[in-house]
Amino acid sequence: MKGIILAGGSGTRLFPITKAISKQMVPIYDKPMIYYPLSVLMLAGIKEILIISTERDIGYFKKLFKDSLEIGLTIEYAIQKTPNGLADAFIIGEEFIGDDTVAMILGDNIFYGQNLTDYLLDAASLKDGAVIFGYYIQDPREFGVIEFDEDNKAISIEEKPARPKSKYAVPGLYFYDNSVIKKAKELKPSPRGELEITDLNRLYMDESKLKVIRLGRGMVWLDTGTHSSMLKAANFVEVIQDTHGIYIACLEEIAYRQGWITAEKLGQLAKPLMKTGYGKYLISIIEE
Template sequence: MKGIILAGGTGSRLYPLTKMTNKHLLPVYDKPMIYYLIETLINAGIKNIMIVSGRGHAGHFLELLGSGVDFGVHFTYEIQEEAGGIAQALSLAEDFVDGDSVTVILGDNIFQDCIKEEVRNSKDCAKIFLKEVTNAHSFGIAELKNETVIGIEEKTKVPRSNFAVTGLYIYDSDVFDVIKSLKPSGRGELEITDVNNYYINKGMMEYGVLEGFWSDAGTLDRFIKSKYTGTTAHTYYRFTE
C-alpha cells in the first residue's frame, strides 16, 4: 500500500496566513499541519509516501520533511504545475503507485482515528471515510441506503444525510484509469467526487464511519477550531518511539 498526501492549492481561504507559505505548513497546536497527515499514514502502517504540492512552496516541504528518515518513512515529491483539481493531483502519482493500492489523504484534513485495519483489509475497490456532522450543507455528503453508499453530492442546500465525506480515501490501482476517463467540471477541474461516484455506480464503493475527531482545516473558522480545540483530543504519534 502506498500513501499520497495532496498538499497543493493556493490556500486562498486562509489568506493572509498563506501569503508566505503553504497552508499545510501552518502550525496546528504544536506542529505543522502536514505532520498530522503523516502520522495518520504511519499509524496505518504505510511507509512509502508521496507528497504532491504546488510550485510556489515545494521547496518548503523538502526543507521541513527531507527524505523521511526522521519519520522512519520514505518521501517522494511531485509538483502540480497548476490547479487542476484533486483528481488531477492524484493522477500525478500513477508511476509512484506502480500498480499498488493507495491511501489518499487531503493535506488540510486532521484525523484522530487509526485506519490500520481498513488499510490492511483493503480490497480491489474503493473506500471513503464518513463523519456525521451538524452542518451537512457545508460538505460533500454521502447518500446511504441499506448500508450502501448510493451517491455523493457536493454542498447541497438540502443534504440527503448528515454524513460528510472526509478527505481520506483508499483506491485500487484502477483509480488512474478512472481519472483518465473524467471530464473537467464546471470549474475546469477533475473532481474527486466524480472518481468516487464512478466507483459507486459500479457497485465498488465501501465506506467507514469515523468515531474520533475530524477537522477540515482549509478555512479560517475550521483552522481555528483545529488549532485551539479539536486537536487536544488527538492521540499523537511520537516519532522517537
C-alpha cells in the same frame, strides 16, 4: 499500499497568512499542519509517501522532511502546476503508485480517535475497489455528502449540495485499488474546471465496489481550511495533549511504535529537541 498527501492549492481562504507560505506549513498548536495527515498514513502502515504541492511551496516540504528516512519513511515530491482537482493527484502520482494500491489524504485534514488505527488498517487492507468514510456533521453543505438506503448502503454522493440528502460528509481520506489511475484519466472536468473526487467515487459506486465506513461518535475529524477551524483544531490538540499527556501526530512516536525505529534511535532524535515539550515527550516514551 502507498500514500499521497495533496498539499496544493493557493490557500486563499487563509490570506494573508498564505501569501508567502503553504497553509500546510502553518502550525496547528505545536506542529506544522502537514504532520497530522502524514501521521494518519503512518498509522495505516504506509511508509512510501508522495507529497504533491505547488511549485512555490514544494521546497518547504523538502526542507521539513529531509530526514524522513530516519523514521523509516521514503518521501517523494511532485508539483501540481494548476489546481485541477483532487482526483488529479492520481494522474500526477501515476509513476509513484506503480502497480500498488494507494491512499490519499488532504493536507489540511486532522483525524483523531480511539479506534482510528483500526479504521485505517481495515481500509488499507483493500485489494479491490475503494474505501471512503462518512462523518456525521450538522451542516455538510461544503463537502461531498453520502446518501444511504434503508440497508445503510451508499446509493449517492453529491458534491457540496445546496440541499444535502443526509448529514454524512466525506472526509478528505480515500483508499483505492490500482484502477484509480485509469478511472481518474477518464474523468471530465466539472463546471468549475476540476477533476472531482466525488465523480471518481461514483465510478466505484457504479461498479458496486465502493465501501463506506461510518466513523463513530468517538472519532474526531477536523478540516482546517479556515482561520476559525484552524483555531478550533489548535485548541483541541492543546486540550488532548495537556489533559492526557499524549501527543497527537508525533511522527517519531508512531515510527517507534510501528517498529520502524529502535528506542536508541528515538533517543537520538529527541536529543536536539530537549528544550521543547516535544523532545521531552519522546524521552518519556522510551522510559515507559
